[in-house]
Amino acid sequence: MISQVIFLFISGAEIGFVLFIVLLVFGADKVPEIARGMGKAMRQIKDATNDIKSEITKGAEKQGIDIDITKDVQKQIDQVKDDVDEVTGPIKRKF
Structure with missing residues (x-):
């Protein structure tokens, strides 16, 4: 099994290079502030998305609209499993 993490098709060297450029452009003082600001913005977006949902x-x-499709899908999956068990039951007993 290959244990690689693909992050937006960017390798580790490319991420390091981008971070180096950010460090050069903004300086060491501003990078934590920028990261904090981005974290807060991402959190606000996540909260807004959850509110909309x-x-x-x-x-x-x-x-009265049923939006939980998973219950219907699970019922159908269970029905198919039961049907397969009915068909394969006698076959399994013979072996």
């Missing part, structure tokens, strides 16, 4: 879910529930 919850609003959509609440709106769908108020209108």
